[in-house]
Amino acid sequence: MHSRPVRAALASAHQGQPLPKTLSVLESTPQVRGMHTIIRNKDTRRDEFIFYSKRLMRLLIEHALSFLPLKPVTVETPQGTVYEGKRFHRQRITGVSILRAGETMEQALTAVCKDIRLGKILIQTNHDTGEPELHYLRLPKEIGEDYVILMDSTVSTGAAAMMAVRVLLDHDVQEDKIFLLSLLMAEMGVHSVAYAFPRVRIITTAVDKRVSEEFHIIPGIGEAQLPSVGGRAGRPNRRGGGGVPSIGLARRQPLRAEPGGEALARTGLPPTRAALPSISRAVTSRTHVFPGNFGDRYFGTDGPVPWCESDSMDC
Numbered sequence: 001m002h003s004r005p006v007r008a009a010l011a012s013a014h015q016g017q018p019l020p021k022t023l024s025v026l027e028s029t030p031q032v033r034g035m036h037t038i039i040r041n042k043d044t045r046r047d048e049f050i051f052y053s054k055r056l057m058r059l060l061i062e063h064a065l066s067f068l069p070l071k072p073v074t075v076e077t078p079q080g081t082v083y084e085g086k087r088f089h090r091q092r093i094t095g096v097s098i099l100r101a102g103e104t105m106e107q108a109l110t111a112v113c114k115d116i117r118l119g120k121i122l123i124q125t126n127h128d129t130g131e132p133e134l135h136y137l138r139l140p141k142e143i144g145e146d147y148v149i150l151m152d153s154t155v156s157t158g159a160a161a162m163m164a165v166r167v168l169l170d171h172d173v174q175e176d177k178i179f180l181l182s183l184l185m186a187e188m189g190v191h192s193v194a195y196a197f198p199r200v201r202i203i204t205t206a207v208d209k210r211v212s213e214e215f216h217i218i219p220g221i222g223e224a225q226l227p228s229v230g231g232r233a234g235r236p237n238r239r240g241g242g243g244v245p246s247i248g249l250a251r252r253q254p255l256r257a258e259p260g261g262e263a264l265a266r267t268g269l270p271p272t273r274a275a276l277p278s279i280s281r282a283v284t285s286r287t288h289v290f291p292g293n294f295g296d297r298y299f300g301t302d303g304p305v306p307w308c309e310s311d312s313m314d315c
Contacts, residue, residue, distance in 0.1 A: 019187070019207065020194035026063050026205040032056070036206060040221050050298060056183055056205050057108035061149075064179050064203045065112065068093070068147060094146040096121060096139065098164050101153035101294045105181065109149060119143070121167060123160045132163045144172030148179070153294045155182045155204075156215050158189035162196050175199040183294075184208060186217045221294060 026032060035052045038044050070086035077083050095109045096119040103120070110116055122136035140146075148168055155161050161180055168178055176199040185204045188211055193202060210218040 017191065019190060020198075020202070022194050022198065022200065023190055023202045023204075023207070024063070024067070025207055026060060026203075028206070032059070032205060036221075040219065046298075053104065053183070053298060054108060057105050058111065060181055060183065060203065060205050061105070061108050061112045064149060064181055064201075067179065067201055067203070092117065092146045093149065094119060094140055094143055095149045095151060096164070096168065098123060098150070098152040098160055099136070101298070102151040104153055104294070104298045105151040105183075109151070117143075117146075121164050123163050125159075132159045134163065134167060137167060139168075139171060143168075144174075146173065147177045148173050150178055150180045152180075152182050153184075153298075154217060154221060155180070155185040155189040155193070156211055156217050157186070158192035158196075161189065161193050165193070165197050165200055176201075179203055184217060184221045186211050 035056050038052045039049055039056070068088050071089040073085050073087040073089075075083050075085060093113055094117045095106060095113070097103045097106055099120055099122040106118060110118075117140040119139040120136070121134070123132050124135050125131070126133050150161070150164055150168065152161060152164075161182075165175075165178055165180070169175060175197055178197075178200045180193060180200055180202050182204045183206075185202070185207050187207055187209050190202055190204075190207060193200060208217050208219060212218050
């Protein structure tokens with residue numbers, strides 16, 4: 001397969017280059033570094049892993065919201081005096097998670113943003129081509145004018161993140177209104193996303209310099225990856241490390257949802273709500289994961305788990 005040498009070349013292409021200006025890294029305070037120490041430790045108990053991951057996610061979301069445009073506003077206090085403040089004015093925020101690990105960040109987002117709408121994207125690697133493919137898409141209606149917080153727990157090569165950004169652009173979301181959030185990113189992924197989409201804001205709690213030969217982040221946090229849809233038995237699919245993170249992703253044919261907000265691509269399943277149970281079964285029956293990835297550590301699994309559409313989806 002041609003993807004490995006191409007990705008290896010990309011991994012070394014950015015070495016020594018300064019990080020892009022569109023990247024914002026949460027300040028590494030003693031508290032933040034302490035939480036990273038806990039969730040990066042392979043011996044951390046699952047309850048502690050979840051607790052401190054949620055703390056970091058909440059801090060990350062709050063940090064990301066500081067980049068939203070705020071307008072001056074004057075309000076009257078209960079004491080009858082005037083307070084000069086700020087307000088996010090007349091625009092919606094939508095959260096979109098890259099399944100499966102990106103869903104772990106939804107709770108932190110909904111805890112911070114009242115009545116926020118949520119969408120989901122499932123992207124997997126085609127083993128024959130080495131390219132990421134869109135398998136499931138559900139976005140809220142009229143998302144084009146929204147600020148979109150795109151969530152994934154880790155970003156290694158950036159291939160899945162770039163395809164997700166491309167999907168949002170094809171749904172008329174403005175590039176400078178897309179915020180890519182991740183607990184941990186590799187420098188390779190940061191540079192790839194920034195090169196392909198220079199106006200997307202990239203926000204994370206830490207950036208690691210290296211990736212392994214399997215394109216896992218080093219030292220990492222547990223490689224986040226999604227269940228494989230359509231993968232071959234005995235051949236694990238890799239998400240995040242899979243696919244060729246090339247500028248060509250930005251030039252694919254538009255990937256649009258159906259009018260009802262749903263779409264499936266390259267799975268052979270019809271884009272209807274009736275097909276959703278089949279999606280869950282396909283994901284469950286064809287899942288291959290590496291033990292220790294972020295999703296498994298968070299959800300407490302070491303193998304296939306079913307995925308189903310969120311009941312709280314607002315479309």
